Amino acid sequence: MTAEKTRVLVVDDEEIVRESLGGWLAQDGLQVESAPDGPAAVERMKGEGKWSILLVDLKMPGMDGIQVLEEARRLQPDAAVVIMTAYATVDTAVAAIKRGAYDYLVKPFDPEELSLLIQKIVSQQQLVHENAVLRKALRREYDFHDVVSKSPAMRQVFELARVAAPSGSTVLILGESGTGKEVLARAIHEESPRKEAPFVAVSCAALSESLLESELFGHERGAFTGATARRKGKFEAAHGGTLFLDEIGDVSPKLQVDLLRVLEERKVQRVGGNEPVDVDVRIVAATNRDLRQAVAAGKFREDLFYRLNVISIQLPPLRDRKEDVPLLVERFLELLAVELGKPLTGVSAEALAALMAHAWPGNVRELRNVLERGAVVAQGSVVQLEDLGLKPTAPAAPGGKAVPPSLDEVERRHVIEVLSYTGGNVTQAARILRIDRVTLYNKMRRYQLRD
Amino acid sequence: MEAIGLWWIGEREESPGTMEHVRLHVARALALPALVLEGPERPTGTLDPRRQQHSSARILEWLLRARPEGRVLGVTDVDLFIPVLTFVFGEAQLGGRAAVVSTARLAEGAPRDPRVRVERLAKEAVHELGHALGLTHCPDIVCAMSRSASVRDVDRKAGVLCRDCRSRLRDSTSGAEGA
Ligand SMILES: Nc1ncnc2c1ncn2[C@@H]1O[C@H](COP(=O)(O)OP(=O)(O)O)[C@@H](O)[C@H]1O
Ligand SMILES: [Zn+2]
Ligand SMILES: [Zn+2]
Secondary structure, eight states, X not given: OOSSOOEEEEEOSOHHHHHHHHHHHHTTTOEEEEESSHHHHHHHHHSSSOOSEEEEESOOSSSOHHHHHHHHHHHOTTSEEEEEEOGGGHHHHHHHHHTTOOEEEESSBOHHHHHHHHHHHHHHHHHHHHHHHHHHHHHHHHXXXXXXXXXXXXXXXXXXXXXXXXXXXXXXXXXXXXSSHHHHHHHHHHHSTTTTSOEEEEESSSSOHHHHHHHHHEEOTTSSTTOOSOEEOHHHHTTTSEEEEETGGGOOHHHHHHHHHHHHHOEEOOBTXXXXXXXXXXXXEEESSOHHHHHHTTSSOHHHHHHHTTEEEEOXXXXXXXXXXXXXXXXXXXXXXXXHTOOOOEEOHHHHHHHHHOOOXXXXXXXXXXXXXXXXXOOSSEEOHXXXXXXXXXXXXXXXXXXXXXXXXXXXXXXXXXXXXTTTXXXXXXXXXXXXXXXXXXHHHHTTSOO | OOOEEEEEOOSSOOOHHHHHHHHHHHHHHHTSOEEEEOOOOOOOSOEETTTTEEEHHHHHHHHHHHOOSSOEEEEEOSOEEOTTBSOBSEEEOTTSSEEEEESTTTTXXXXXXXXXXXXXXXXXXXXXXXXXTTOOOOXXXXXXXXXXXXXXXXXXXXXXXXHHHHHHHHHHHHHHHHO
């Protein structure tokens, strides 16, 4: 026996039918409710919860059974709709099956026929439900803490993160904005022996240099105007745990020096203070910038880059792993259902197709925002295409992928990569590239990699 | 507790042995006293002229009027129906006073052996009275309270209540005593 009762909605304009059929079904332990006409039925379908079975009279004044069926396909796609018809209109009921009705019954029907039909629907739905539970459990095995994915590229990410997590080494996460750098950082923390200690996140882009400095390292009382009390910085707050430095590529040159010192000495000095404090912190940094290029351009300290780039993990953009869209949709709807207190069960087929086709320049964050809007607007338990308010993405290449780079661009990026690999050593880089040094110098000039 | 009244309200004569058999069976299965009522009144206004069947809901209403007190099971030979269904073996008010059961469909498949019909009748009498005593359908297919949508279902049942239904019945009847 399942804990949840099977909910049945009887839609018929005759009260005696609603009563007698409802009573008969209730004796089987089903939770039966009824609606006297189509519009009332639609209201019930938009309301709370899921219906398992709809028994709908074909001929009703106003909205007929076929129209109710169509609304049911939209609003309660998992419900089995059984059309009840008089002998004279059997043809219409048969045609209704093509439109998604589960079956039809000719009034008056045999008790055994009704009984068997209900049993069949209930056991099929139970099977579907059990399968869904099983699939969910399987999928959870693929998840890495709160990071949901089944794409091969992400599988590699998870593998790397699993290896990196317990080691305590610094991790650098690269990827476009909204690809899940922060959730991955949290997952690494959760997977590490530091998981009982705090995970502290700081966005290095949001604050001015001096504010960020006191945010990170803390300050003594009176260190600057407004510093009315002594305050611990995030490094100290994260003691024993993990400090997530988001947007590390945006840190000013002065702070880069300070950060480097902290990472090397494992001590912080509060602003305005002179007693260094020991800190035991694991650093996970992230950026959506091309850090190697910033190094090559002299905007990011090379020594700091090497300190951070012990293990680097690249998160692919969502457009390159569309297979994750349905999984993410499911996960976000689960969360939103709880958050909004709404019984959301899924998105319509049309809506999912549109979500798959979208290019997602804002990646997973954008997907989440779009779903949140849809979940708020949705009537009933299924989010419809209109609810999402999706605007077509601005000119992307066919297939929604970014325009691939030119040969020059590929060469430029590759040269930068090799140079950063060799720490700027041109001789070594030329050897790796199997070209002579003069050619490499020419390329560097051409790509303005050196003045 | 007051005895359950069993009342033949059919059109033809029924052999006296049938009602006595039903009485014994009901009293044993439900562990409650039962007695056979004698009364010449018969329901009127229950026939649907188009279907040529009798409305079980109307018969229940008539029984409530004819017996203002106590639980009563009407036993009849007329064919019973509820709208949308071709027929029913019987009907009861869930947790109410009245129930009805019919022999009209119970001879199916065994027209020559009267014992089969009487056995089936006894089982359905227990079933409908079970409803009147507040029991709903039971998933145990041999329990008297399992749904019977065909005579095959009736034949599959043992005619007594399963252990779960027995304890549910005990709870509800002992609760009613105190009230
Ligand atoms: N693979 C994923 N599984 C589940 N949620 C994700 C995933 N990727 C991103 N998110 C969610 O998307 C939003 C943006 O992720 P975030 O980690 O802040 O991105 P970034 O730091 O790269 O900008 C967050 O709400 C996050 O929980
Ligand atoms: Zn019953
Ligand atoms: Zn039982």
